[in-house]
Amino acid sequence: MKRFLVVDDHRLFLEGMRHLLQKLGDEIELDLSVSVASALLRFDQGHQYDLLLLDLELPEMDGFMLIESLHQRNIIVPMIVISSTTDISVIRRCMALGVSGFINKNAFADDMIFAIKRVLAGEISLPQNYLDELDTVALVDKQKALAPAAIQPVGVRQREVLSLINRGMSNKQIANVLSISEATVKYHIGILFKHLEVRNRTACLAKARQQGMLD
Numbered sequence: 001m002k003r004f005l006v007v008d009d010h011r012l013f014l015e016g017m018r019h020l021l022q023k024l025g026d027e028i029e030l031d032l033s034v035s036v037a038s039a040l041l042r043f044d045q046g047h048q049y050d051l052l053l054l055d056l057e058l059p060e061m062d063g064f065m066l067i068e069s070l071h072q073r074n075i076i077v078p079m080i081v082i083s084s085t086t087d088i089s090v091i092r093r094c095m096a097l098g099v100s101g102f103i104n105k106n107a108f109a110d111d112m113i114f115a116i117k118r119v120l121a122g123e124i125s126l127p128q129n130y131l132d133e134l135d136t137v138a139l140v141d142k143q144k145a146l147a148p149a150a151i152q153p154v155g156v157r158q159r160e161v162l163s164l165i166n167r168g169m170s171n172k173q174i175a176n177v178l179s180i181s182e183a184t185v186k187y188h189i190g191i192l193f194k195h196l197e198v199r200n201r202t203a204c205l206a207k208a209r210q211q212g213m214l215d
Contacts, residue, residue: 002120002181003029005047007039007054007066008082013105017053017082020109024116036061036069043075050181051120052079056090067097074155078119078187082112091130100187101125122186154195159213161188165201166214 006017014032021028033039036058056063080101081094091102100119103112104127115125164174175182193199196207208214
C-alpha cells in the first residue's frame, strides 16, 4: 500500500489524477487537498505519505509555502511539482528546495506515470527539454551544485532508518519495520547520504558515529 497526497485547487484535475494514478498498478491510497492549509493539517495530524504531488499556484498560499512549511516541520516526503509553468527559474527553485521531480500539466499520461515511478524509485525526474538548462542544479549525483539550504535536515524518520541500518537491516527489512515502502526507505537514505556527504552505508555509519548520531 502506498499513500499519495495530491494538492491542487482544481477539483477536475484532482479527479483526473485519481484516475491516472490507478494505472500505477499498485494499491494506492490517495488523499486530495485543495489548499496549502488543508494539506498541512493532514501532516500535522500525523498522516504520512510516500509521495506528495502539488501545484504551485494555490489559493492564499502557493506551493512554495507548502514546501517550506514542511521543511520547517522537519517533514521529509518525496515531492513532485505538477505545474503549467515553463519558467526555468521556477523549476530551478523547485529543485533547489529538494523537489524530486517536475511534471508539466500538458504532459501525456504515460509521461506522468513514468516520472512518478522514477521518483518512487528514489530518482530525480525532469522533462528532457529542461535537462540542459538545469545542469547546474543538483541532478542525481551532482550534489555539490546544490545551495546549502537545499540539503534537507536529518529528522526523526531518517534517524530511525539510520538506527536500523546500524543493525544490519536491508531496505526491505527497514520498510517492513517502519511500515513504509522501499522507495521511501531509499529516499531517507539519500537524505542521510547528502547530509553526511557519503556514498555508501559503511561510510554513512562511520560518519554518523563521528557526529554522535548513533549511540
